[in-house]
Amino acid sequence: MKRNLLWIGLAALLIPVLLRFFWFYPGIISRPEIATPEYQSLTIPRPTMQTQTVAQPDVSSVGGVVLVDYFHANQFQPTEVQSLREAVEQRGGQLETLIDSSSLLAKLKYADSLLIISPSAAYTSDEIRAVTSFIERGGRLAVFTDATRGLMQVDFFSGAILNTPDINVVNPLLANYGISINNDYLYNIVENEGNFRNVFFENFGKAELTFGLKQVAFYGTHSIESESGQVLLLGADQTFSSVTDAHNPAEGGAAMSQNGNVVAFGDFTFMTSPYSTVADNGILITNIADFLLGSEIKPSLAAFPYVFSQPDLHVYPGSEIQLTPELVGAFAKLQTFLHAVDVNMLIATKEPTDGDKLILSTFSLTEDVVPFVEPFHLKLDEESKFVEVPGYGNVARGGNGIILFESGKKGNTIVLLTETETELITLLDAISGGNLGSCVLQGEIGICSIGSSSSTSEETGETSTGSTPEGESTGTPEATPTPVATASG
């Protein structure tokens, strides 16, 4: 009996407890293991390979001038091109910075290549024309854009951010060469250089620019495509454009024009420290230096006075030309002008054979001058009042000067021909102004107006009409005779 009561008592004690417990907690909870990231195993990703320095002890010195555009609100600092500058200087070349439009037009006459980095201000039609002409002559153009360097301005009134990507500025320049840069950036989530927007390129187009490359890393690059040329740097299948979120095998990080003289890159950061030493970026930079100095630009009359390849210019008046005071005065003016463009003028008493030459003669050619004129196939008839010039037809002898230009391996030659010695001085004065603006230039022959044919022909051989420097008048020396001309008369 007592045992039964004990059970009843125990049950009475437990039932309310169990009832309440199971009322609230009907089941048994078992917690799974909670996995969290292994933070201690996470490390800062570093570049997989580095070319700290690209030793090139056997690099040949080719020389040359690379112009660097710095007046189109270019989004870079001069120190950022240090690695390229070193590579160019190692090859005997030099970088010259352009700070205004006039220096662009002037310096393109002698430069080997033009370097444009992330510009924000538009190119004028004159500038585009000058660059196009430069490339047609064999000059080279390298354009660097950068997806991280577009100009951003905040509208004062609305607070809106106005974005001016550099591609808007360079695409008109590149359009003639079948290259277009997209307003996007390339990214790769799967394999990248420390960040999704830092992409590797491991497939390359065949060109000297890609010689020796196995892997290149770009840091925020636009994609570039080319209709007529070729894409040089091609990304992996997981390299996507930010605009399409898809891979386009026709787009890459750089492209070259069909003629091989124009190259465009979607990134500039890869050339700056410390990224210039990542992967094969250093090799690419040296290849770019080779490209910039590798132009086969042909000197032309249009590039005067930057047409001389030697430090000395030998000026040879034909044997019939007398060194009159007027001519000496013209030579002095020419010498001063040439000094300004780093050319040393030397008077030659015999016809020079080597080096750069300036030959002066009247249309009455002497034997010593004939070899310089023959290659141009002029028909000089003493009886005629005209000279037959290939490409021009009959050119009046009086009042016109003819400039002939020949480029050679041993030096370049300019020949000045006029009817009289007085006109020769006038022509010499004109070119000493550095401007052939009143001359018609066609290939390697130029015709310059230096006076009126009627008045000049009347005075041929007897007197001297006015000589007016090219830059100062419209070519009517009779109307404004100079003291030099008066004196000789």
Added chain:
Amino acid sequence: MNLSSLKWEQIRTWLLWLVFPLLTGVLIASFIPRPVIGLIRLEDAIYNFTARDMIKQIVYAYDHPEVRAVVLAINSPGGTVVDTEAVYMELARLRTKKPVVTVINGMAASGGYYLSANSDYIYAKPTSLVGNVGVIGYLPQTPLILEEVISTGPYKLWGSARDVEMRQIDMIKLGFFQAVTLGRGDRLKMESELLLTGQIWPGTEALRYGLIDDLGTETDAFAKAAELARVEHYKTGDLYNLSALESSSSTFFLQSPEGITLPYPNKPGIYLLYIPELPTQ
């Protein structure tokens, strides 16, 4: 023994062996607490103040046995890395004992989703914004010297080199990625490449991709939490009140001169933060 004394003896026996134990049992049973499903709300960015408050509530839930599960109601664009990680780690500790169910209200973006991923079940509204897995940061200045500031090294002033900062951001991203993949496990139905694009999805898409478990409300979240905790007839309790937190706050977001709160943090740094698109033209 007369009849009356016999009856009394019986009554006394029943009182002793039935009523008294029963009353004692009832008394003891009354000490069995009614289960509480705690609620923690996050309706701001994750920064030092909000993180501190959340951690206090999480610790309260951990320490108090009657709190059998926690519902995390989130409407946050994320915040600082370190504060997000701090809350994340406290949540992980809590989850070893008690289930946590997240309900996404407005958005659980970036750091907000980082925390959400560390829960047993995730609800969202059909148009809640979910995801934005990734890290965002402002690179420090290029080292420079100032006349009036003397320091002992090139990075004393700015903390680290720009390149190191850039790479550090990617390292933090890996931690975030691991947190999501570990938290979601087999339920995640998207490629890592897509996840790491940093996209933000509406709730319906997030459900399709396995970023969340179901569409639902806070009521659903409480029910689910109770189910996971194996409790019934529970009561809900706001852990902010239960843990006796006092109101404290500071400004995380930048304020315009006109007093408008902008979506950008008020100081540079690295963030697990969703920042709406810039008004570019």
